[in-house]
Amino acid sequence: MHMKRKTIRRGKVHSRCQEVVKLYSDGRSGYRGVPLLRIGGLWMERVGFMIGDAIDITVKAEKLIITKASANENR
Template sequence: MMTCEQAEALNAAELARKQRPPRRVRPTQQCTMGYGYYSDSQQPVPALRLRGRWLEQLGFTIGSKLRITVRDRELVITVVGEE
């Protein structure tokens, strides 16, 4: 059960989220697919690393649960519960 303080903190966080100014639209970026290795193989596999404060600004905070949807040559990454 949620305490009064937890409920107040949740309400304050929700209010702060609603009062944010619109986010700046980032221009489309390009990068090169990297590679990595599985621990039991010498065969390289495709690897992609995204990092930066811009992820946090878009709601991808440390510890967030993500949903990755695969489409034809496209990945859509969504924070679970933030739709």
């Protein structure tokens, strides 16, 4: 029996603390939560993403598009 592969994956945006310079009105620095997204799984390998691959992330309103970077691009 052939199982249909998922084309939509659901995840959750988590947070991590990051130091922010001049966070407060008096110029002090501090820490605040910032969005964090981690994805992983064998499904990524099946669609062509391998460990160590360079990626491009295109940012649009409420959308992130992740593609493999071209082999001839300098990083």
